Amino acid sequence: MSDSATTAAPSVFLITHEFYPTRGGIATFAEEIAKATAALGYDLEVWAQAAGKEAAEKRWPFRLRRLPIKGSHDWGCQLLLGCQLIRERRRLRYAVVYLPEPGPMLTMMLLQFFRTFRPERLVLTFHGSEILKFAHSPWRRGLARRLIRHANRVTTLTNYTQELLLTHFPEAANKIMLTPGALRTDFAVVPTSHQRQGEKLVVLTVGRLHPRKGQLHTLKALQMLSPHLRSRLEYWIVAGQSRSRYETLVRDTARRCSDLAVRFLGNLPDDELAGVYDRADIFAMTSINYGLSVEGFGLVYLEAAAHGLPVVAHDVGGVSEAVVHGVTGLLVPPHRPAQLAAAFEQLIYDPALRQQLGAAGREWATRNCWEQSAEALFRPLVSS
Template sequence: MAKSKIFLLTHEFPPKRGGAGIYCEEMACAAISLGNEMEVWAPRFAADWKGGNLFPLPLRGSQDWRCSFKLLREARRRTSEFSGNTVHLAEPGALRAFVRFGTSPFNSARLLVTLHGSEIPRFTRFFPERILFRRLLRQADRIHVLSRHNQDGLRTKFPELESKILLSPGAPSRHVLPSQRNNSMADEGSKLRIITVGRLHPRKGQDRILDALGNLPSDLKETVEYILVGPETNPRYTRRLREKSNRVGLPVQFLGDLQPSELRKVYAGADVFALTSTYQKGSVEGFGFVYLEAASHGLPAIAHRIGGVEDAVVHDETGLLVAHDKPKELGEAMERMLRDAELRARMGQSAQVRAAKFNWEQPALDLYG
């Protein structure tokens, strides 16, 4: 019996970096490699994608009303094609379009929904949206979550959906995996390099790292430099980070958004990965593919124990996790990691071994069949 066609709908997709975009590309590629017919609906900035069949949507890929309306309009135009096939609402922007307007043209399709984390608090904050969100989730055949945090959050809000929930984590992006295993991450005699990879936004918590670095003992500051990678998505926050960096007492570099080949080099030259995500207006780190990216390069992590991060970083095995509201603990973890070369080597090796166990074929098999 022939497999049904899969329509994967998303507002996020490469070349723009981000966890949801990584998920959508990797799931599409895994499904295609498993013999599925796949059509990706993504914003027109992704039109040059060579991984498979892509239908460019006439939208810029935000979650505003205009983008939601345009996606809904395209889906209605092609409703007849969904009959007997699979539709995957793969990230928050695509999902929000159909929650927002309270309509679904997928009644004759097998409907799959992926929740990355922030959708659960965001779409249940106000009663009308909560009702529409629940209605769409009840229509879904499977609801894919990437972490135990998301699974628990969904169970708490909508216990009747228990039988629909699929917990199956993803993996690092193929584009930034190391070309070969390399455990000599820094040049002999160079400063210890801490890197953070993520958009410059308050939820990513780069300011917490700068504060912790600023409080390090003077002798340790002389041995450390800090590198931030990621697009500047919040100008006010970016200015604050740059001002803090001038007072921290050690070298700080802002490299901006890097292409995968450049990012691989930065990972390869680093010693520690740090990303201290925080709660922001109902948004939380649902999993964190970037932690697995860093782990694949043999980097131990320092992170906040928040959201789905505990599924990506194992405390005292692949990194150090601290409470998000205890800056003193973060500073202590930073100093411990930087002073103990043996600890960094052990955790980095464990992180690399663990990251290699994650793949995209399994979640694609679990979800698409």
């Protein structure tokens, strides 16, 4: 970006309910877009949820304002955020206001009826599930349509999400573009061969314990393998404890198959997670569409690929834009347990294929750049 463009650029306010220390795809997206926007020279201020006393704040290359909100979508949180937006309306009025996820969108949907509270430059990013949730509710559908009409730019991470948005909200047609996700900027990989003699093969899943993430589907497919193959495997699950019925079901299912070792590793910090990736042989996240919840992309697939892991996944949502079937991994139709088990069996028996897919994954995972996505988000608004 030229100096003149930087000088002309308005201030950018990125407002989110999902930011460090919250973890997950949306939180990673918001954090990385913020860092990339600052690197491009924009005057950026991030508004984020309260971090909690136990979290040590990072040093950021932009101004960070912690709001007195917990970051949920309930009415109390919306009211508190709304009060902040009203209080700062003069600063926001002529800036670029960027809402990268559905939490602050819900608040802006209500404030948009008052012109004095509505910024002149508004950018929205949709990830997948919120599109269906907005469309499912008649009153939210109307509010979302109005908000999209007011927006200057609407973006998605994948073609799948773009098509989903246009199907339910055609108002976005003349202002929509892709801003794909990429690897975390602090992501470091030490190349490993993933070929260890005399040790069990490790199948790894990283993702919250939720029916949409599909840990139960992976577990049941591994249990369908022959006793000989099961004895050669360990299944590692990285996820924070949810104390949900789903977690109970996964743990009970794991206990019923004594010859398949299953380890629940908890919610690991990034520095420990890197080591777990390097000790694994196959990455599996067999997401499914669950009610109004869909897998719009999955940044974790890129992280696994960057560690040289072949990926096994369900061909749903935007997963095929993160995993290339036969190139970086194997995609299986959802709810086909025999086919899923066969995919695992193929990779277990074929170390050369594991190495081939993993090597291709390393290159594939680095194809996108956060700064390109950030520039696509904001630069058109400078010249408009």
